[in-house]
Amino acid sequence: MTTERRRDRFRVSSGAGLGGRVTRAVGLGAGAALLLSGLILDTFVYVSLRTALVDDLTIQARITAESSSAAIVFKDAAAATQILAAMQVSPSVEHAELRDATGALVAQYTRADAIQNSLGNPLALPVEGHRFADGRLHLSQAVREAGRVVGSLRLAVTLDPFYRRMLTYVGITLVASVLALGLGFALVVRIRREINRTESRLDYLAYYDPVTGLPNRHAANERIQRLIDTVGRSSEGFALLLIDLDDFKVVNDTLGHAVGDELLRALAGRLTEFMRPNDMAFRFGGDEFVILAPRVTGEVHLRQVGQAAMLAFQGTLQVGTHELRARGSVGIAQFPRDATSAEALVRAADTAMYEAKRQGKDRFALFDAEMYRGATRRMRLETDLREAVARKELSLVYQPILDLRSERLCGAEALLRWAHPELGIVSPAEFIPLAEASGVIVDIGLWVLYTACRQMKVWTDQGHDHLFMAVNVSARQIMRGLDEQVHAALSATGLDPHRLEIEITEHSMVEDIDSNVEQLRSLRELGVQVAVDDFGTGLSSLAYLKRLPIGKLKIDRAFVKDLPESEDDAAIASAIISMAHRLGLTVVAEGVETEAQRDFLAAQGCDCLQGFLYSHPLLPNAFGELLAAQAAELSRV
Amino acid sequence: MLVVLACPKPARAVDEDELKAAIILNIMTFVDWPADASPSAGGPWVLCVGSRSALAPALKALEGRPVHSGRLLVRDVQPGAVTPPCHALYVEARDGLHAANPAQPGSLAGLLVISDDAVLPSPAASVILRAVGSRLGFDVNLHAAREARLQLSSKLIRLAKVVKQ
Numbered sequence: 001m002t003t004e005r006r007r008d009r010f011r012v013s014s015g016a017g018l019g020g021r022v023t024r025a026v027g028l029g030a031g032a033a034l035l036l037s038g039l040i041l042d043t044f045v046y047v048s049l050r051t052a053l054v055d056d057l058t059i060q061a062r063i064t065a066e067s068s069s070a071a072i073v074f075k076d077a078a079a080a081t082q083i084l085a086a087m088q089v090s091p092s093v094e095h096a097e098l099r100d101a102t103g104a105l106v107a108q109y110t111r112a113d114a115i116q117n118s119l120g121n122p123l124a125l126p127v128e129g130h131r132f133a134d135g136r137l138h139l140s141q142a143v144r145e146a147g148r149v150v151g152s153l154r155l156a157v158t159l160d161p162f163y164r165r166m167l168t169y170v171g172i173t174l175v176a177s178v179l180a181l182g183l184g185f186a187l188v189v190r191i192r193r194e195i196n197r198t199e200s201r202l203d204y205l206a207y208y209d210p211v212t213g214l215p216n217r218h219a220a221n222e223r224i225q226r227l228i229d230t231v232g233r234s235s236e237g238f239a240l241l242l243i244d245l246d247d248f249k250v251v252n253d254t255l256g257h258a259v260g261d262e263l264l265r266a267l268a269g270r271l272t273e274f275m276r277p278n279d280m281a282f283r284f285g286g287d288e289f290v291i292l293a294p295r296v297t298g299e300v301h302l303r304q305v306g307q308a309a310m311l312a313f314q315g316t317l318q319v320g321t322h323e324l325r326a327r328g329s330v331g332i333a334q335f336p337r338d339a340t341s342a343e344a345l346v347r348a349a350d351t352a353m354y355e356a357k358r359q360g361k362d363r364f365a366l367f368d369a370e371m372y373r374g375a376t377r378r379m380r381l382e383t384d385l386r387e388a389v390a391r392k393e394l395s396l397v398y399q400p401i402l403d404l405r406s407e408r409l410c411g412a413e414a415l416l417r418w419a420h421p422e423l424g425i426v427s428p429a430e431f432i433p434l435a436e437a438s439g440v441i442v443d444i445g446l447w448v449l450y451t452a453c454r455q456m457k458v459w460t461d462q463g464h465d466h467l468f469m470a471v472n473v474s475a476r477q478i479m480r481g482l483d484e485q486v487h488a489a490l491s492a493t494g495l496d497p498h499r500l501e502i503e504i505t506e507h508s509m510v511e512d513i514d515s516n517v518e519q520l521r522s523l524r525e526l527g528v529q530v531a532v533d534d535f536g537t538g539l540s541s542l543a544y545l546k547r548l549p550i551g552k553l554k555i556d557r558a559f560v561k562d563l564p565e566s567e568d569d570a571a572i573a574s575a576i577i578s579m580a581h582r583l584g585l586t587v588v589a590e591g592v593e594t595e596a597q598r599d600f601l602a603a604q605g606c607d608c609l610q611g612f613l614y615s616h617p618l619l620p621n622a623f624g625e626l627l628a629a630q631a632a633e634l635s636r637v
Numbered sequence: 638m639l640v641v642l643a644c645p646k647p648a649r650a651v652d653e654d655e656l657k658a659a660i661i662l663n664i665m666t667f668v669d670w671p672a673d674a675s676p677s678a679g680g681p682w683v684l685c686v687g688s689r690s691a692l693a694p695a696l697k698a699l700e701g702r703p704v705h706s707g708r709l710l711v712r713d714v715q716p717g718a719v720t721p722p723c724h725a726l727y728v729e730a731r732d733g734l735h736a737a738n739p740a741q742p743g744s745l746a747g748l749l750v751i752s753d754d755a756v757l758p759s760p761a762a763s764v765i766l767r768a769v770g771s772r773l774g775f776d777v778n779l780h781a782a783r784e785a786r787l788q789l790s791s792k793l794i795r796l797a798k799v800v801k802q
Contacts, residue, residue, distance in 0.1 A: 074660065074663055074796055
């Protein structure tokens with residue numbers, strides 16, 4: 001199994017692990033402790049046995065001395081010999097002798113097997129006392145009668161039995177120690193096995209993702225670093241593919257996390273299926289995968305790898321009872337071409353992946369430096385955009401809208417401009433999508449609504465009461481309750497609702513259409529006009545169009561651009577105009593630049609137009625002047 | 638029990654009398670007298686011997702030697718008269734000192750009689766010396782000792798050749 005094969009690559013060797021060190025430490029510690037306790041015990045036994053030996057022998061000597069006093073006094077050698085003969089029962093007594101007060105020998109006894117000449121000199125002993133010498137205990141005991149010392153008893157006792165006994169004790173200690181050590185060792189081995197298992201488990205948890213069974217981000221980072229180190233020494237590069245599932249959140253939110261996990265697992269299987277044998281797949285994050293493809297150089301090769309990765313997203317995946325079609329965007333970066341560090345390489349692939357998403361998802365993109373600059377710029381713009389309203393960097397310009405029949409100015413479309421303090425004028429085409437993505441569009445849209453209303457109120461008050469102000473709103477604004485925002489803006493500025501036109505796109509209406517229609521209807525009841533912007537580029541669904549409470553359509557500039565030469569565009573434009581009129585809608589053409597375009601549209605019955613032919617978007621003052629000029633012209637007529 | 642009294646390695650030739658005298662002195666140390674017959678504290682222990690006894694000089698030579706808590710005092714006695722304060726009396730067959738006086742048993746109380754006559758010892762003798770070849774031993778008569786209210790040490794009894802009950 002592919003995943004199994006890959007598992008082994010990240011296993012930390014268990015032999016040199018904690019378990020081994022614990023075993024050795026415990027073994028050594030236990031051995032030392034046993035040795036020490038054995039030594040202490042045996043020393044204690046040695047001292048005890050010696051003391052006991054001396055005590056026993058002293059008592060025996062005293063008894064013998066007591067009973068031999070008369071024999072010494074009467075110099076009864078036979079009786080003395082007989083008393084000493086009792087020593088035979090004590091096998092360790094090698095020699096015994098009785099002497100009178102003058103030191104003259106009265107009787108003696110020597111064990112048959114004793115080595116006579118090694119007995120030492122008993123006279124070296126005091127009258128009473130003992131000493132250890134020549135492997136024997138020499139003991140002297142005074143013989144007393146009626147309080148007077150009448151002689152002495154001297155004994156020489158072999159220590160062989162004592163030593164044998166000591167040896168037995170030491171032997172027992174050793175055997176017990178070895179047994180204990182053996183038992184302890186067996187126990188430690190068992191514990192060590194447990195530790196090894198735990199270590200392996202921890203290892204697995206540290207390097208593998210439990211959901212997909214693939215190595216995790218941690219493992220990926222290590223592997224990338226290892227590849228970089230290897231590649232650094234050779235000329236071969238490798239590719240890093242960062243795969244991000246498109247709209248995975250929707251799966252999680254609608255079908256639940258269990259299905260989401262199942263989908264990830266199935267996709268992991270797919271990815272490994274289409275990989276080359278040396279490629280490695282990792283689960284990099286929530287819905288992100290990484291594939292490392294060694295020995296990939298050149299753009300052609302990189303594209304092949306990208307196409308192979310996209311194969312994983314072909315067809316459907318059976319996830320439980322659901323049949324799902326997963327989509328993904330893949331960013332591809334190559335080492336060392338695109339980055340020279342692991343971190344930068346991942347960042348490059350990430351940038352490429354976002355570019356793929358920006359280009360419409362479900363595709364792959366190769367990293368190039370321009371992309372990175374673009375991403376950096378986008379990130380900066382997105383950050384700065386949050387402050388743009390407060391810093392008063394945003395402004396509105398107004399593009400005149402002309403009534404084709406009367407050739408008079410009938411309205412203005414409010415268009416947003418951003419003067420970035422460092423980057424200069426930023427195109428709305430660049431920053432509006434960023435504002436949409438980050439949600440700042442809601443604040444900005446509100447600002448636009450208020451500003452446009454306020455401006456329109458000024459012009460109305462100046463007597464230009466035949467105009468309308470067209471304001472674009474985004475889907476997010478509608479979701480936040482457009483009718484309330486418009487109500488608030490109108491009442492705050494005092495603008496007549498009939499002077500306001502809200503422009504929506506077909507896209508912004510798709511989500512929660514019922515609620516949106518309701519909002520628009522309430523606006524229309526108020527007198528606010530509603531127009532559909534960029535008509536013809538989206539769904540262009542007649543069913544939607546029928547449901548929407550709108551009064552106007554704006555033909556997208558794409559269909560106007562090639563008029564009247566393009567027969568297709570001409571057909572579309574006239575069809576839209578004709579259809580709109582039948583539905584009772586007014587039609588505005590955008591992007592009219594030539595007189596031929598104007599003439600064609602006029603011939604088709606188009607109601608209004610806007611474009612460079614008539615005027616560029618104007619600053620409020622310029623627009624005011626235009627209004628004044630027109631009013632003056634009219635008054636002359 | 639075989640009792641052999643002999644010095645296996647005498648430093649000098651010991652006269653038999655001296656040996657016998659030493660034995661008599663040692664015997665006295667292994668006998669306990671009744672309290673009423675003991676000398677007062679520090680008082681002499683009196684050993685009576687027939688004035689004609691050949692052993693008298695040897696015994697005299699031992700005078701002053703320690704016996705129990707006191708010292709030995711040797712006193713000559715004439716035949717037919719045994720009078721206290723003798724603690725011990727040494728009698729020989731030839732000296733005619735027959736201490737045995739059946740008519741006056743009470744007079745023997747507290748008196749240790751040591752006889753040299755192994756053939757026909759006085760019935761009052763508690764200890765009877767006897768020669769076995771060149772060696773010298775003794776018998777004990779426990780009956781006589783009881784009569785005299787004397788306590789013979791078990792060590793002494795053990796060394797005796799014959800113990801008469």
